[in-house]
Amino acid sequence: MSFIRTSVANGVGEVILDRPKALNALDQSMVDDMYEILGEWGDDDDVETVLVTSASERAFCAGGDIRAIRESALEGDTEAITRYFAHEYRLNQLIATYPKAYVALVDGPAMGGGLGISVHGEVRVVSEKAMIAMPETAIGFLPDVGSTHFLPRLPMGVGMWLGLTGSRVLGEQALSVGLATHFVPSARIGAVAERIRAGAPLGEALAPEPAELDRHPLLPLDKIGEYFADTNVAAIIGGLRGAVGDDWAAQMLDLLAAASPTSLAVTARMLELGEASSLDECLERELHAAEKITLTTDFVEGVRAVLVDKDRDPSFSPASVDDVDPAEVARIVGA
Numbered sequence: 266m267s268f269i270r271t272s273v274a275n276g277v278g279e280v281i282l283d284r285p286k287a288l289n290a291l292d293q294s295m296v297d298d299m300y301e302i303l304g305e306w307g308d309d310d311d312v313e314t315v316l317v318t319s320a321s322e323r324a325f326c327a328g329g330d331i332r333a334i335r336e337s338a339l340e341g342d343t344e345a346i347t348r349y350f351a352h353e354y355r356l357n358q359l360i361a362t363y364p365k366a367y368v369a370l371v372d373g374p375a376m377g378g379g380l381g382i383s384v385h386g387e388v389r390v391v392s393e394k395a396m397i398a399m400p401e402t403a404i405g406f407l408p409d410v411g412s413t414h415f416l417p418r419l420p421m422g423v424g425m426w427l428g429l430t431g432s433r434v435l436g437e438q439a440l441s442v443g444l445a446t447h448f449v450p451s452a453r454i455g456a457v458a459e460r461i462r463a464g465a466p467l468g469e470a471l472a473p474e475p476a477e478l479d480r481h482p483l484l485p486l487d488k489i490g491e492y493f494a495d496t497n498v499a500a501i502i503g504g505l506r507g508a509v510g511d512d513w514a515a516q517m518l519d520l521l522a523a524a525s526p527t528s529l530a531v532t533a534r535m536l537e538l539g540e541a542s543s544l545d546e547c548l549e550r551e552l553h554a555a556e557k558i559t560l561t562t563d564f565v566e567g568v569r570a571v572l573v574d575k576d577r578d579p580s581f582s583p584a585s586v587d588d589v590d591p592a593e594v595a596r597i598v599g600a
Contacts (some may be wrong), residue, residue: 268295270320271302275464276313278306283320288327291378293349299382300356307364314366316461317382325371325395326379329353331404335568338559350409350555353378354548357411361385361544366467371395371445372454381410384444385544388467392451393436393481397444400431402524405567405581407532407554413539414547419443420486422493428532429498430520435481442484447471488513496537498529498586525563525579526586530594538600553599561597 268284280299282289306312319325329349337345360367360382367386374396375383383389391397399408399416408416408428416424419442426432439445449457449471460470492504492514502521508514521529535554539547558564563581570579583589 267298268292269298269302273306273309273312274462276311277316277462277464278302278309278312278314279316279318279462281318281320282326285321285323287330288324288374289319289321289379290327290330291353291382292330292333293352296349296353296356300352300359303356303359303363307359312365314368314461314467315363316458317367317369317386318458319370319373322373324373324379325369325375326382327374328377328379329410331377331406331568332572334559335565335573338565343556343560346559347552347556350552353381353410354552357381357385358544358548361411363387368461368467370449370454370458371397372451374398376400377408378410380412380444384415385411388447388471389439389445390447390449390454390457390471391436391439391445392449392454394451395436395439395445397434397439398431399427402429402528402532403431403520403567403579404571405525405528405558405561405563405565405579407528407535407551407558409551409555411544411548411551413535413551414542414544415444417536417540420490422490423484423486425496425501425533425536426489426493426517428536429493429501429524429529430517431524432517432520434484437481438484442486448473485513492517496533498526498533502586523577523579525567525581526583526589527561527563527581527593527597528558528567529586530589530591531558531597534594534598534600538598550599554597557597557599 270281272279368388369383369386370390372392376398401408440448505514505518566579
């Protein structure tokens with residue numbers, strides 16, 4: 266059974282994500298099927314634009330099939346782990362270098378792997394229902410799918426903030442920091458999709474209407490820049506702790522406290538390296554790190570607590586950022 270549907274008409278090739286029970290989480294078949302069809306369309310003169318949509322009103326794509334990765338880790342099936350991530354990352358690379366217009370309509374949550382099949386594209390459309398996040402540190406993993414390349418290129422501190430805390434960015438907020446290129450209200454998303462399918466020029470199909478923005482509060486970019494411009498996790502936590510009486514800082518501390526300390530240290534280092542690396546280099550580094558970190562007890566425990574038992578009470582080791590071994594971070598990162 267395929268969890269994606271495809272069609273070609275009026276110069277538009279459409280990929281419809283259709284795994285509703287899993288919120289379109291990308292399993293191996295979806296990654297491989299999408300890579301194959303995009304490869305075919307890239308050489309097809311009848312396809313000028315690729316449109317990616319969701320068949321579910323609940324989500325665009327909730328990420329990768331991380332529960333299946335955990336099962337492979339528990340079984341010691343390292344080949345399956347490498348195959349999944351290597352294939353997912355080559356899909357991300359293909360989208361980033363795609364020779365034709367690539368349009369993702371994000372009208373719901375897009376997390377982890379959902380960003381890998383949207384943010385790398387030329388046109389990223391969000392609605393007020395869009396919710397973008399990289400929540401990997403809470404499950405003992407790390408932000409991947411090329412995020413160690415695009416997160417460090419967001420406004421000062423935003424990438425580190427998103428990568429470490431897993432904070433959510435809504436609709437217009439994604440537009441304001443460059444994660445999205447267009448905003449369309451959810452009520453108009455269907456009509457916009459139909460215009461694109463009909464072959465309308467993208468500029469015409471995505472033309473904004475008056476007073477469509479300002480539905481969400483602005484991101485606290487001044488605070489994000491102040492507290493998350495550092496690459497040292499202990500220093501970031503120390504700065505937040507010093508912000509006595511600041512509710513936002515307290516919320517960030519709670520998010521960091523719920524994350525794997527090892528994942529936090531690995532993420533900070535990966536983002537630091539990614540700032541001066543190409544996408545190819547970032548994806549190669551992410552593959553190495555993914556292979557290593559998925560075999561740690563923190564990953565198995567984090568996925569258990571968040572996605573399997575859902576008790577939200579993981580037991581990470583070490584339990585503090587101060588106790589993370591730099592040699593272990595270097596082993597996972599590979600640099």
